[in-house]
Amino acid sequence: MDSVFTRRVLAVVRRIPPGRVATYGDVAAAAGRPRAARAVGNIMRDSGGRDVPAHRVIAAAGKLGGYGGRIEMKRALLRAEGVLVSGGRVRDFKVRRWRRIGQQ
DNA sequence: CTGCTGACTGGTA
């Protein structure tokens, strides 16, 4: 069974709109634990198979972060939503970043 | 309980 924190994190990630991205820290904050970015990463790693757009969760400063060793797939999914990636960074990160998730 | 392990982050050099 998932812990409360895990469920909250998954719920938050599911609210990220297509074409937008959020950092592990943003998700952690939205889930109520601003400093649990690493824990969020662990949850994303184990979120395979679930109905969760984990590819929209990236690292700080627009860096891609990980994707179970399948970064190419992460880039492809983002590109399919109109999010361009170059030099290992999401372009227009500041504009595409989804903050304050949970407040609408 | 203790002690790792990370899809992390912000600070410093």
Place this chain on the structure above:
DNA sequence: GTACCAGCCAGCA
């Protein structure tokens, strides 16, 4: 710009 580092925290042995 890059590199290293301490702090962080859920999950698991």
